[in-house]
Amino acid sequence: MRAPELQAVTLHPGGAPVRYYRAGKGEPLLYLHHIAGMQGWEPAMDELAGRYDVIAPYHPGWGPTEGLDALDSGLDLVLHYADFLDAVGVESAHVLGHSIGAWIGAELAAIMPDRVRSLVLATPIGIWTEAAGGEDPFAQPPMSATAVLLAEPSRRHALILKDGQADMLENYVQEMKDLKAAAKFLWPVPDTGVIKHLPRIKAPTLVVTAARDKVIPPAYGPIWEEAMKRPVKVKSIEDAGHLANLEQPERFAAVAGAFFAG
């Protein structure tokens, strides 16, 4: 599929426009990205767009979407996405939340159950235990801050630096900006309190871990499952780190896509 154009929609008068991609046909799928943003229209999205109407916004403060200052809490993010769904004319959607996006998706499903048809929580951030631990994604050497998010740090060159095509300074500035936005909600310990809300979720839910995720080790899969207080599926993606969407795009899309199909 040809990469769709970046679109913009404004949720409130005077608000910062939300930048998003939208492509594909089928039931709507809200794609909520990870802590380091999006690499434009990504291969995993493209796969999913074969079966779904994929809507992939940049969260406020990430990539070209501004407006971080207007948001202080998980509730603010939930309301932001409720307004966003209204603005793009979607009553309810399948939600694929990845990393910080999983936290947002889980909150949305817990607080506004009518808007979430089914839910995939991929390498979810939001619960932290000392036993399961995880590397600190915010304490990395600045020029290679996202390397820890990959199973193989050397893949960063191809997946994020575009084989050297990306401007090093611009990429650095953008990574710091994206991670700053993530830090606003997750600093210093990524425990958002979502655990209290998980039992409210009614939508069918799948938790996906990545076998080599250093930030959210696979041990968090059963912890999320337990916290849901009902049976949910847990799947794992091999040979992938926190950014499983970039390292194993086909598998990432296949796991989520099959679950949404029921």
Next chain:
Amino acid sequence: MKFHWFNLMPYPYLPEDFREKHHSVWVDVDSRLYDPIKGHAIYNDYLDLLEFAAELGFDGVGVNEHHANAYGLMPSPAIMAATLARRTRNVSIVLLGQSIALYNPPTRVAEEMAMLDVISGGRLIAGFPVGTSMDTNYAFGSNPATLRERYQENHDLILRAWADPDVFTWNGKFNKLRYVNVWPRPIQKPHPPIWIPGGGSVETWDFCAENQYNYSYLSFSGYKRGQQLMDGFHERVEALGKPFNPYQASFAQQIIVADSDSEAEDSYFQHAQYFFERCLHVYPGFADAPGYRTEATIRAGLKSQVGGVSSGGAVGKSYAQCVDEGFLISGDPDQVTEQMEHLIKTLRIGHIFTLMHIGDMPRDKCEKSTRLFAERVMPRLRHLWADYEDQWSPKPLPQNQMADPRPIRGRVTA
């Protein structure tokens, strides 16, 4: 020209292989390296050195704030300032903490600084650092995405707490206080002089220029690398239409004075090497939390205080290179005087923090170097900037109103 004696208070017993065997001197430095029995002697030696400098005629004695840091043993600088307030006379107490964004509520800072100003008879300089990323974000857990906003709010709250004689309500984003009412009140009106230690953020220049605060550039990379930062500040002052005054700017420099240049190299340089190699061994992942530096500062190409050139910049360099590149001002009194004059004139600063205790330097060597500086260097530089009025030094009480603290005596027997 004013001179302040400043001690970072490093832990002097880091092992020789610290750089190879340990992750970082800061944030996750192994606490098993710290021996509190040795610590007792170290604190008392370091405080003695500050008092010694005060007696030798330095204008101020300085302390600062670091957390989880083996080269800065002052997590609470106000405690150090309190002992100095009682045990010194006439010198300024340069308190280059407290990191005002870290205290909740920040009225605590307003209270402690007011206490220090009153105890010292109006000798306090109130430093308002943002603090390094290692200190504020990692060791103290403050959110880097909101640190600067919080700093600004806390600054505004402290200033009002000192200036407003009435009880007021503060309804801020980070602080909600129904009743703000600071007791005691500072002697200096409307408040002690405010100095802003900066690591290299472009926003700090404008903040100091607009508010008439002293801009203090603290680095360990020396005056030749400090030029860009100090020029940047002076240019912003000019661009904002404010008059140039060298006393609005200060700079920290590591200095060694010995009887001869060869003594400085043979006897003293090893302690500077200890500092460069062990004390500045900071894991880069702790130097610059996402959001700590603004996009403007990143784009301006300014390295953060320790994450940049200063971290390990002098590692492996010879004595001659360290002096040549400005990491150290060092030599006999004539050589040091010459280098100091060059520093003062090129950076256009009216205050200098002389870092004369370096690394694991023993007390006797430090006393000798300090004495030589006070007796053989300082008098020859005093005349610099005589045409300018120093509006950034404290205005203490007149002598006849100054208390005379009771000296420490032996046990009283009946």
